[in-house]
Amino acid sequence: MKFTRRQVLAGAAASAVGATGIYELVDQLTSGSPKRPADTVALPEQHLLDGVRIVESNHIEVLVPPLHHEIHTAKLAVDRADLSDAQSELARTLDGLDRDYVPSPAGLGVTVAWGLPYFRRLVPAAARRYLPHDRRANKPVIFDAQRFPSDPAGTRLEANDVAILLRSDTHAHIDDAAKRLHDTKLFDFTSIRRGFAGGGFDGGQSLPKRLAVAAGVPGGELIPDASELFLGFTSTQRAGMGPGRIANHETLGYVDFRGSDYFREGTHMHLSHIEEDLETWYLNFDFDERVATAFRPNLIVAPETQTVRQGPRDVSDSAAVRRDYESSRRIGHSASIQTTSRLERDFVATDGTVYAKGSAIPIRADFNTLDNPFSWSVRADEMSPTPVAGVHFVVFNPTGDDFRRNRLAMDGVLPGGKIPFAPGDRNQGFNSILQTTHRQNFLVPPRRHRSFPLAEL
Amino acid sequence: MAAMKALLAPALLLCVCGLLAAGCSDQAKKAVAAPPAAKALVCPDRPSWQHLADRISAPVYCPAWLPDPLIGAIGNRWNNINSVSPDRSYLESFVWQETGGGAAGGELHVNLRGYPGRTKIPTCRTGGSESRNVPCFADANGSVTERGLTATLYTVNQDADEWHALLLWRRYGNLYTLSEHIAPPLTYNHVIRYLHQELRSLVLVRPSAAT
Numbered sequence: 228m229k230f231t232r233r234q235v236l237a238g239a240a241a242s243a244v245g246a247t248g249i250y251e252l253v254d255q256l257t258s259g260s261p262k263r264p265a266d267t268v269a270l271p272e273q274h275l276l277d278g279v280r281i282v283e284s285n286h287i288e289v290l291v292p293p294l295h296h297e298i299h300t301a302k303l304a305v306d307r308a309d310l311s312d313a314q315s316e317l318a319r320t321l322d323g324l325d326r327d328y329v330p331s332p333a334g335l336g337v338t339v340a341w342g343l344p345y346f347r348r349l350v351p352a353a354a355r356r357y358l359p360h361d362r363r364a365n366k367p368v369i370f371d372a373q374r375f376p377s378d379p380a381g382t383r384l385e386a387n388d389v390a391i392l393l394r395s396d397t398h399a400h401i402d403d404a405a406k407r408l409h410d411t412k413l414f415d416f417t418s419i420r421r422g423f424a425g426g427g428f429d430g431g432q433s434l435p436k437r438l439a440v441a442a443g444v445p446g447g448e449l450i451p452d453a454s455e456l457f458l459g460f461t462s463t464q465r466a467g468m469g470p471g472r473i474a475n476h477e478t479l480g481y482v483d484f485r486g487s488d489y490f491r492e493g494t495h496m497h498l499s500h501i502e503e504d505l506e507t508w509y510l511n512f513d514f515d516e517r518v519a520t521a522f523r524p525n526l527i528v529a530p531e532t533q534t535v536r537q538g539p540r541d542v543s544d545s546a547a548v549r550r551d552y553e554s555s556r557r558i559g560h561s562a563s564i565q566t567t568s569r570l571e572r573d574f575v576a577t578d579g580t581v582y583a584k585g586s587a588i589p590i591r592a593d594f595n596t597l598d599n600p601f602s603w604s605v606r607a608d609e610m611s612p613t614p615v616a617g618v619h620f621v622v623f624n625p626t627g628d629d630f631r632r633n634r635l636a637m638d639g640v641l642p643g644g645k646i647p648f649a650p651g652d653r654n655q656g657f658n659s660i661l662q663t664t665h666r667q668n669f670l671v672p673p674r675r676h677r678s679f680p681l682a683e684l
Numbered sequence: 685m686a687a688m689k690a691l692l693a694p695a696l697l698l699c700v701c702g703l704l705a706a707g708c709s710d711q712a713k714k715a716v717a718a719p720p721a722a723k724a725l726v727c728p729d730r731p732s733w734q735h736l737a738d739r740i741s742a743p744v745y746c747p748a749w750l751p752d753p754l755i756g757a758i759g760n761r762w763n764n765i766n767s768v769s770p771d772r773s774y775l776e777s778f779v780w781q782e783t784g785g786g787a788a789g790g791e792l793h794v795n796l797r798g799y800p801g802r803t804k805i806p807t808c809r810t811g812g813s814e815s816r817n818v819p820c821f822a823d824a825n826g827s828v829t830e831r832g833l834t835a836t837l838y839t840v841n842q843d844a845d846e847w848h849a850l851l852l853w854r855r856y857g858n859l860y861t862l863s864e865h866i867a868p869p870l871t872y873n874h875v876i877r878y879l880h881q882e883l884r885s886l887v888l889v890r891p892s893a894a895t
Contacts, residue, residue: 445866445872449872506866509823510839510846511840511847513822513840516818653812653814
């Protein structure tokens with residue numbers, strides 16, 4: 228029995244660069260900002276980012292996310308009596324950022340998401356009246372986060388009032404936004420979470436590979452050179468991301484607004500931090516098993532392929548996942564989630580947009596991180612200087628329950644029944660190499676109500 | 685210690701030259717400039733490896749160098765596995781373990797295998813309730829050449845080679861492997877450097893003519 232596993236390895240990288248300092252390498256390792264479309268507009272939705280570039284990888288369209296990402300979580304430093312002034316001040320600050328930076332990766336993307344503690348504590352009556360209701364789940368679209376079957380018992384379920392997601396190709400833009408937000412004195416910040424994205428789509432080594440190696444993360448040297456993710460595959464292919472406004476509350480008819488348009492063009496956001504055991508992934512799973520684990524069993528792809536087609540015609544339904552399980556005793560990460568995350572039939576939205584069968588519903592905004600688990604936190608045990616490979620997982624779904632269904636499917640809880648797996652089973656997608664450390668659900672109001680939603684009522 | 689001696693020798697020579705700077709002969713300068721003579725590799729326990737080669741009736745590779753404190757002598761305190769299977773394949777495992785935490789703890793573990801009469805990668809069982817057949821050595825990651833011996837690097841390996849980086853080569857109609865555990869105090873890159881050095885230091889031991 229080897230005694231040298233994750234816990235021991237944590238010490239091995241201790242002499243390497245700390246996680247916070249390592250992000251400075253992102254700018255040093257990239258030759259300026261990637262080319263971006265010129266014309267961008269501020270959409271009514273906060274969660275949608277215009278001006279995202281599309282490239283081809285393995286003849287598959289792939290979205291190029293912003294290079295830099297930060298999330299600042301906070302409790303509010305205001306009480307009910309201050310709400311009106313606070314709402315005006317934050318609105319002015321956010322409007323100022325909109326004026327100074329185009330809302331795209333070339334400028335700055337700002338998404339202000341509000342946690343249930345905010346609604347309960349500061350606007351309880353309005354929240355009871357106006358929070359959108361999920362028709363399928365028969366409950367509000369936002370609820371307290373839960374642990375899922377594959378989560379460790381120690382996964383922290385957070386209770387922040389607000390989370391602010393900042394995205395840009397230029398780190399100075401994020402720094403400026405963060406300073407302006409901190410200067411408002413409206414927030415008692417609880418954590419800062421940093422990370423990066425950037426596949427080697429233009430040739431050369433990708434950021435995840437270069438930063439993992441520079442940080443001395445165990446297994447970093449084994450990441451394929453051009454990989455967009457630490458885990459060796461491309462995750463932002465266009466067909467795998469919800470198109471257009473599909474993740475808006477209103478689009479798929481999941482939500483009852485209860486007679487008000489207040490939260491129309493809003494969405495739900497789930498935020499979690501997940502550690503990735505790269506050394507186990509690359510030393511214990513050969514390429515074929517990594518493909519089976521990440522996508523689905525019995526899928527044949529050319530060796531060293533990183534971008535694997537996940538279009539509407541490649542989607543697995545529950546029956547297909549069960550068939551694969553019967554033959555291989557395993558389920559793939561993508562295939563199991565697709566049973567709930569893809570449209571079962573063509574859908575015509577109220578604005579006339581046709582969303583084809585097999586379209587993805589969630590819009591992911593996750594990013595690679597070396598935080599352990601955060602760059603900064605009010606809690607001393609949440610900011611170790613030893614870098615760890617992971618992901619700050621950010622996903623927008625029409626409702627919290629929609630996310631919940633997707634996440635349960637990842638654990639083998641499929642529509643129509645559960646495939647029995649022990650927690651962390653090697654045959655259950657990625658679960659044996661992932662550890663979720665934190666979770667929380669948020670509501671993302673439309674841009675027009677992004678500042679202290681419902682406070683004016 | 686051998687490594688320390690290797691570092692000390694040129695340093696001493698430089699000191700001597702420094703002391704005799706004015707009169708340091710051309711001959712001495714030439715001695716400094718000349719490429720070092722190739723050191724003969726010495727199998728640390730030739731009889732035991734000879735015995736192994738004779739036992740399986742096939743050539744084996746004796747490691748003249750292993751990371752300190754390991755010594756490639758079959759039967760010594762570091763040789764925790766000395767195994768020959770009915771099909772004549774062998775596994776020689778050398779391991780040092782220190783279970784203390786921090787810098788004091790760690791493991792050095794080197795395996796040498798040989799599969800006489802076969803060149804195909806063997807099949808292993810993954811174990812557990814859903815055990816299945818997989819190649820014992822998988823995920824080729826390029827090749828390594830040292831002293832004319834070209835080996836393929838495999839990163840996903842099974843059984844005693846699990847968590848090891850492994851070099852595999854074919855010679856004389858046989859399959860051979862050399863692997864080392866990626867574990868503190870070694871990083872992946874460190875293990876790769878050690879594997880180069882170990883491959884470079886292999887001494888071929890052929891079966892005795894009489895056997």
